[in-house]
Amino acid sequence: MYQEERIEEILNMLEQQQRIRVEDVCEAFDVSRDTARRDLVKLSERGEIVRVHGGAMLPKRPERLHYKERLAQANEEKQRIGKLAASFIKNQDSVIFDTSTTVQSLIRYMEVESVTAVTNSVYAAELLSDTSADIHLLGGQLNKEQRFLYGPSVLEKLEDFRTDKAFVGTLGISEEGLSSYHEEDGYVKKKMIQRADEVIVVADHSKMERYGFYTFSSLEEVDVVVTDKEPSSRMKDVFEQYAVTWITAD
16 A cells, blocks of 8 residues: 555544554554655644644534624634735726635724725725725525635636635645635635735634635635734745745734
């Protein structure tokens, strides 16, 4: 069995057992302890497991909060990030705003006289309606809890637009890319990124080196990350590898 095949089976074991020992890998695949350790090291480097003494476990995934709870969470950080991110928007820009509550924060700080806005967020559309923006709300199926629109009609309509910028939030940023809680939201974010000339990710420090259910973009597609604290040396190396500019809203 090739290493990649073993790795997939190891992940399947972890999904069922939550935690495994090096000996479990040896017994399951009839390999040496050194081979088992190399497999676990590779999975750890990819961020898919957490190595513990004598074995490994799956990383903890953060609980998905209701939209109103997310609006109230880390409010100060979101406002600082939003204020800095808003400075990227220039007069006459066309801009995509995704469903992230951090993205919503930047709308309050826009100071341009004219902007064309595209969004699938009900809340973003409400905020934009108090500005001079020309708003295009993407229609589709409504996620009532998180207040975003998704589905084939949203993806099809996005194909009609080509924008100067896209502001995207994320559950986690890692060497694997950007991730989300919802696969359907991730599909939309992926299409938004494809339809923008410049992609700006807004995320506070808690999102760094975290992983979500669905990876919707590699860092190759990202131009700028706006955050509130300096990233770790590891994430700095990752950003440099993918030519991503990071800026802190200190």
